[in-house]
Amino acid sequence: MAEALKKFRPYVTWANARGAWPDMVFSTRVRFARNLADLPFTGRAEPRQLDGIRRAAFTALKETGLFPRGHFLKMESLGQLEKGFLAERHHISHGLAFTALPAAAVISNDEDLSVMVNEEDHLRLQCLGSGFAIEETLNSALKLDEALGRRLPYAFSGKFGFLTACPTNAGTGMRISCLAHLPAMSRLGLMPQALESLSRMGVIARGIYGEGTCVLGDYYQISNAACLGRTEEEFRVNMDRVIRNLIRQEIAARETLLKGHAKLHTEDAVFRALGVLRHARTLSYGEFMRNISLARMGAAMGWEMGLDFSTFNQVTLLMQPAHIQAAAGRALSPEERDVFRADSLRKKLL
Amino acid sequence: MKLCEECRKEAASVFLTLAVNNKVREVHLCSVCAARKGVWQGTETGAFNSSDIVGNLSGYFKDFLPAERKALRCGACGLTYAKFKQSGRLGCPDCYQSFEPQLTELMLRIHGSSSHTGRTYSGPGAPPPSRAEAARRAATLKTAIQEAVKKEDFETAAKLRDALKQLEGRDG
Ligand SMILES: [Zn+2]
Ligand SMILES: [Zn+2]
Numbered sequence: 474m475a476e477a478l479k480k481f482r483p484y485v486t487w488a489n490a491r492g493a494w495p496d497m498v499f500s501t502r503v504r505f506a507r508n509l510a511d512l513p514f515t516g517r518a519e520p521r522q523l524d525g526i527r528r529a530a531f532t533a534l535k536e537t538g539l540f541p542r543g544h545f546l547k548m549e550s551l552g553q554l555e556k557g558f559l560a561e562r563h564h565i566s567h568g569l570a571f572t573a574l575p576a577a578a579v580i581s582n583d584e585d586l587s588v589m590v591n592e593e594d595h596l597r598l599q600c601l602g603s604g605f606a607i608e609e610t611l612n613s614a615l616k617l618d619e620a621l622g623r624r625l626p627y628a629f630s631g632k633f634g635f636l637t638a639c640p641t642n643a644g645t646g647m648r649i650s651c652l653a654h655l656p657a658m659s660r661l662g663l664m665p666q667a668l669e670s671l672s673r674m675g676v677i678a679r680g681i682y683g684e685g686t687c688v689l690g691d692y693y694q695i696s697n698a699a700c701l702g703r704t705e706e707e708f709r710v711n712m713d714r715v716i717r718n719l720i721r722q723e724i725a726a727r728e729t730l731l732k733g734h735a736k737l738h739t740e741d742a743v744f745r746a747l748g749v750l751r752h753a754r755t756l757s758y759g760e761f762m763r764n765i766s767l768a769r770m771g772a773a774m775g776w777e778m779g780l781d782f783s784t785f786n787q788v789t790l791l792m793q794p795a796h797i798q799a800a801a802g803r804a805l806s807p808e809e810r811d812v813f814r815a816d817s818l819r820k821k822l823l
Numbered sequence: 824m825k826l827c828e829e830c831r832k833e834a835a836s837v838f839l840t841l842a843v844n845n846k847v848r849e850v851h852l853c854s855v856c857a858a859r860k861g862v863w864q865g866t867e868t869g870a871f872n873s874s875d876i877v878g879n880l881s882g883y884f885k886d887f888l889p890a891e892r893k894a895l896r897c898g899a900c901g902l903t904y905a906k907f908k909q910s911g912r913l914g915c916p917d918c919y920q921s922f923e924p925q926l927t928e929l930m931l932r933i934h935g936s937s938s939h940t941g942r943t944y945s946g947p948g949a950p951p952p953s954r955a956e957a958a959r960r961a962a963t964l965k966t967a968i969q970e971a972v973k974k975e976d977f978e979t980a981a982k983l984r985d986a987l988k989q990l991e992g993r994d995g
Contacts (some may be wrong), residue, residue: 508949510916513900517914593912612941628916633926636916640929643919645941670843679839698841702936775876 475554477546478799479535485562485584485601486788490605490782496773497720499652499692499786501606502563505613506646507596510626514638515574515591523591524575529625530590534579537620542582548572554804557795563601568592575799586617593638596621596645605720607649608714609703627692644701648711653719656691656770662687667722674715675699683759690762690789695719731774743771747778751822755808756815761792779822788821829967884911887932889925897921962992 477493487500490497504767508514509529512522527547538573540541548556548569556570564587565578576591588598635646642648651803668678677698683689695715698706723745746767749760769785772778790796797810797817803812825835833853840849888908894924895904902914904922913919929937930937965989971980 480982488955504984508916513915514913516912517900518900611900621943622946625946626907627944627946629944629949630916630919632923632938633919633930635944636913636919636940638912640913640926641933643930644934644939668840674849675842677839677841679837682836682838699934699937701930701934701937705940741847 477551478558479546480544481558481562482582482584484787485790485792486602487585487603488783488786489603490540490786492602492606494611494720495558495604495782497654497784498605498771499654499714499789500563501602501604501610502648502650502652503602503607503610504597504599504648504650505593505614505618506635506642507598507618508636508638508650509595510628510630512628513596515593515595516638518799520575525794526595527575527590530577530588531579531595533621533624534588536624539586539617539620540579540581544580544582544790545577546578546580547552548576548578554795554798555714558799561790561793561795563587563617564598565589566592566597566657571598585613588617594642594758596625596629596647596796605716606717607651607709611649611709615705635812642700645703645705645708646701647700648696649709650694650696651694651695651716653716653723654724654766654769655693655719656689656766657686658723661726662695663722663726663728667719668693669696671715671719672698674718675711676715683762687763691766692762698823727770727774739774740776743767743774743776743778747771750818751812752819755811756818757807757811758794758814761818762789765789765792784821788818790816825851826850827856829853829856884908884929885927889928891925895922895925957990961987964990 477758492498501550509526510746512518512526517522518526531545534543535811536547537773541733546559551559553570554820556565559565559578559580560567560570562584564580566589569576569578569589572591576589576611578587580587587599587601589599598614598621600614600617602613622747630636632642637643637646655664655667658667675698677696679694679696680688680692693721695712699763700708703711727733746764749756749764753760763810765785765788766776768780769782772782772785791800792814794810797803797813800817801813827833827835828851830853833855835851836854837852838849838859840847842848885908885979891904895920896902896923897914899917900914902918902921904925907918908912913922927937941977964983966985968980968987971977971983
């Protein structure tokens with residue numbers, strides 16, 4: 474099974490916790506939506522046209538020289554497990570995984586750059602960066618966009634900018650997002666209020682519910698809401714301001730958790746979480762995420778967790794359902810997955 | 824536990840907080856509806872983007888697009904205005920001209936602006952730059968030439984001068 478996955482490296486550079494504030498921001502992503510001129514958008518194009526777009530995109534992407542030893546994957550050649558793996562690695566969307574059209578994913582060898590071909594837009598270019606790294610990630614994404622734009626004719630108008638299938642993406646076609654890890658604010662119940670004020674600063678916040686009403690792993694994805702009417706640089710500056718503001722609030726919340734009486738309870742929660750991660754014999758993804766979130770915060774507070782942030786991040790990727798099955802080499806039932814997850818985590822933590 | 828606002832049956836597994844027209848809105852979706860709208864079920868995936876979910880919410884565009892009595896249609900791809908309003912997806916780049924007045928209104932509401940001020944495209948088949956844009960690019964090139972000369976990087980300076988000549992030739 475999963476021939477295509479064997480060529481992927483076990484660790485990805487964008488999760489190596491090298492950027493600024495790796496304990497608060499897991500990763501930064503910049504995406505550009507682009508379409509080819511004089512062709513219908515993916516949803517209204519003929520399969521023959523889409524096949525031509527895919528061929529042109531492969532040729533142009535190879536010519537940029539940015540994808541040496543990269544992965545050029547046609548979606549119809551991949552199984553569900555492989556698609557799940559790529560989605561968990563942040564390379565493809567749900568829409569691309571379930572498309573019946575001639576679509577593709579092109580991923581650089583170090584997995585920092587990826588391109589979805591014939592998703593809702595002909596081209597979705599993205600660059601991933603480690604930690605809080607908006608400027609560097611944007612620059613790399615721009616480099617890819619410029620290199621590709623010199624080789625392929627983009628659909629562009631002076632008034633509406635880069636033209637996209639959905640008007641929410643037109644203009645710059647740019648979406649910057651940071652995956653923020655906010656365990657202390659979550660623990661103190663400060664998130665609902667923080668999210669409301671964030672949305673007033675022009676960003677969309679998203680979380681996934683874990684167990685009960687908890688947000689999975691205390692991870693929040695923050696992205697710019699609009700992408701038309703301001704320059705890429707103005708959108709960047711705004712996101713930068715929003716994330717710095719959020720980091721300041723999380724630092725203050727962590728200080729509160731270490732003050733006086735609260736410290737004992739925080740320490741207790743963190744080490745109990747570490748105990749679960751080290752000793753559990755069966756571990757659901759939700760339970761894993763709840764506990765690793767606390768252990769990650771504990772490491773940031775200077776307590777000995779036996780793992781550095783880079784390993785925390787890699788483990789967070791590796792414990793996802795499709796990654797577990799890729800490591801096992803076959804499809805597993807949810808119960809089998811939980812046992813496999815606990816076993817492989819124990820090996821990494823002891 | 825909140826209920827999914829699309830199907831109104833299942834418990835929500837994903838939420839979004841966003842402000843539309845300065846009003847803060849929370850969107851709650853179950854895993855099935857969220858998956859259909861672009862979130863991978865149960866897992867964290869970065870490739871999904873929040874705007875795609877927003878663009879997929881039922882009725883999102885209906886609320887923001889003006890009503891049209893006449894049956895409009897894009898001459899290039901045949902997409903009708905009614906279909907666009909329902910799906911939130913345009914059919915081809917020419918749709919932006921075919922429905923320009925309606926899109927101008929929509930863009931104002933969802934982006935707070937209706938005209939692009941970001942980078943322009945200069946690749947194959949690009950429209951010639953406007954006078955203002957050409958002037959802006961020429962100014963940038965002139966500064967870059969001065970810097971290259973200061974650093975005695977004459978090779979780069981020569982390349983930049985060629986680009987400037989080309990730009991001015993196109994403009995004049
Ligand atoms: Zn639902
Ligand atoms: Zn059209």
